[in-house]
Amino acid sequence: MLRDRFSAPLDRAAAALSSSVVEDRALLGVDLWGSIVHAEMLGATGIIPKTSSRRIVAGLRTIARDAAAGRFELDPEHEDVHLNVETELTRRIGADGERLHTARSRNDQVATDLALVLRESLLGLEAASARVADSLLRAARGSEGRTVVDGWTHTQPAQRLYWGQILGTHALRFVRDAERFRRIRERIDSSPLGSGAIAGTSLPVDRRATARALGFARPTASSLDAVSDRDAGSDALYACSVALLHASSLAEEFVLGSLPGVDRVRLSDGFVTTSSLMPHKRNPDLAELVRAESGPAIGRLVSHLTVLKALPVGYQRDLQLGKPIVLEGVLRTRLALEVLARMAGEASYRVPPVVDAATGSVEVADALVRAGLPFRTAHRRVGAWLSQREGTADRAAPVRNDELHRAFPELPSEFLFPGAVEEPERRTSAGGSAWRSVRKLLAEVDGRRRIAERARLRETLRLMRLRRAAGIPERLFE
Numbered sequence: 001m002l003r004d005r006f007s008a009p010l011d012r013a014a015a016a017l018s019s020s021v022v023e024d025r026a027l028l029g030v031d032l033w034g035s036i037v038h039a040e041m042l043g044a045t046g047i048i049p050k051t052s053s054r055r056i057v058a059g060l061r062t063i064a065r066d067a068a069a070g071r072f073e074l075d076p077e078h079e080d081v082h083l084n085v086e087t088e089l090t091r092r093i094g095a096d097g098e099r100l101h102t103a104r105s106r107n108d109q110v111a112t113d114l115a116l117v118l119r120e121s122l123l124g125l126e127a128a129s130a131r132v133a134d135s136l137l138r139a140a141r142g143s144e145g146r147t148v149v150d151g152w153t154h155t156q157p158a159q160r161l162y163w164g165q166i167l168g169t170h171a172l173r174f175v176r177d178a179e180r181f182r183r184i185r186e187r188i189d190s191s192p193l194g195s196g197a198i199a200g201t202s203l204p205v206d207r208r209a210t211a212r213a214l215g216f217a218r219p220t221a222s223s224l225d226a227v228s229d230r231d232a233g234s235d236a237l238y239a240c241s242v243a244l245l246h247a248s249s250l251a252e253e254f255v256l257g258s259l260p261g262v263d264r265v266r267l268s269d270g271f272v273t274t275s276s277l278m279p280h281k282r283n284p285d286l287a288e289l290v291r292a293e294s295g296p297a298i299g300r301l302v303s304h305l306t307v308l309k310a311l312p313v314g315y316q317r318d319l320q321l322g323k324p325i326v327l328e329g330v331l332r333t334r335l336a337l338e339v340l341a342r343m344a345g346e347a348s349y350r351v352p353p354v355v356d357a358a359t360g361s362v363e364v365a366d367a368l369v370r371a372g373l374p375f376r377t378a379h380r381r382v383g384a385w386l387s388q389r390e391g392t393a394d395r396a397a398p399v400r401n402d403e404l405h406r407a408f409p410e411l412p413s414e415f416l417f418p419g420a421v422e423e424p425e426r427r428t429s430a431g432g433s434a435w436r437s438v439r440k441l442l443a444e445v446d447g448r449r450r451i452a453e454r455a456r457l458r459e460t461l462r463l464m465r466l467r468r469a470a471g472i473p474e475r476l477f478e
């Protein structure tokens with residue numbers, strides 16, 4: 001196809017470089033949808049005869065049905081998904097198939113396909129990040145959430161926290177991710193279809209109608225921008241990188257937490273492996289794999305931006321290289337988040353023995369501040385007292401109040417050194433470690449999760465209805 005004016009077929013190696021059929025498999029459903037909507041518009045505007053339009057649409061629907069049943073493969077012979085569909089259509093319905101490509105170009109087609117497929121992928125990512133948040137919230141709200149463990153700075157015991165605050169904080173990050181994915185999706189609101197190769201068309205297309213049928217708010221404002229804009233792909237890869245950074249942080253919580261001696265997390269059997277050599281091993285491989293995904297994710301963001309760098313405005317073939325990067329990025333991110341959601345939901349969150357009983361030292365300094373001392377003086381004196389104590393007592397041994405009051409006569413007699421489980425309740429500042437604040441945190445995260453989920457569901461149903469109207473089997477989009 002498209003080579004009649006040349007004296008030779010495309011060079012064999014060149015054809016391999018040129019082909020995008022492997023990654024285009026993911027575009028088949030949206031490509032058919034776009035073509036059906038385009039053909040209906042061509043008929044409705046009288047650009048092609050109504051009978052041709054009807055035959056084209058019927059033919060495209062048979063291809064969609066076969067594709068959904070796994071009976072339609074893309075042929076590398078035909079370069080990309082667009083030429084595959086067109087060639088197959090003409091093979092099935094004959095001459096009318098030759099009218100489908102009226103008033104469009106593969107340039108506006110691929111831009112439309114990417115917008116449609118990204119909208120779908122982002123919905124999936126919204127669902128997956130909300131699911132991770134939900135798993136964490138369930139654990140935070142259960143009895144494990146009320147137990148107390150070390151909060152770490154520098155991966156060292158810092159101040160004691162409710163497990164619920166740690167889990168709720170990870171959940172908050174994933175809710176922010178769901179919100180970020182949603183904002184990016186909602187910005188994909190303009191239809192590139194009808195922009196042609198670069199400059200639009202002299203034929204009387206109805207771009208509003210095709211935009212509406214594909215669920216966009218409007219047609220794009222510039223044909224020139226429409227065929228070259230890949231911002232949504234970059235946005236999505238950025239959001240994937242952030243979500244996977246959050247995932248890597250939670251995965252690290254699991255890797256470190258399940259370290260013998262730390263023992264604050266126990267992963268369920270479904271998410272650990274053993275060694276092929278050492279039968280005693282219980283390895284957190286899946287948490288490690290999730291932790292690793294953020295690396296390639298950041299690489300994909302940089303790769304995508306680099307493909308786009310310094311391209312003239314308008315379609316350039318370089319853009320084809322951005323496509324598999326984006327498609328792989330959303331796929332890997334979704335997979336990692338889905339694994340993490342189940343891993344987090346099935347893990348148990350435990351209370352290891354206290355390793356440092358002095359984490360309440362800040363409470364002593366604060367009590368001295370309340371007694372009128374400058375904080376720096378209090379910090380110095382508590383520090384000196386602790387280093388002296390380290391010579392005599394085990395780090396894990398509870399701090400004795402009689403010793404404390406002897407060292408700090410300024411302390412009011414009712415001041416007691418916080419025990420390991422009492423510590424979080426002392427810090428009552430808003431957003432701090434007291435249960436009152438943690439409960440608020442969990443309520444806020446859950447409220448935002450629900451809002452995100454409702455928005456996602458609404459949009460999912462809206463798109464399903466549009467696809468049903470176009471006669472596209474839903475299975476093509478699963």
Ligand code: ARG
Binds near residue numbers: 106319323
């Ligand atoms: N396969 C191309 C891509 O993925 C589609 C557009 C090709 N346009 C062209 N003029 N060769 O970007």
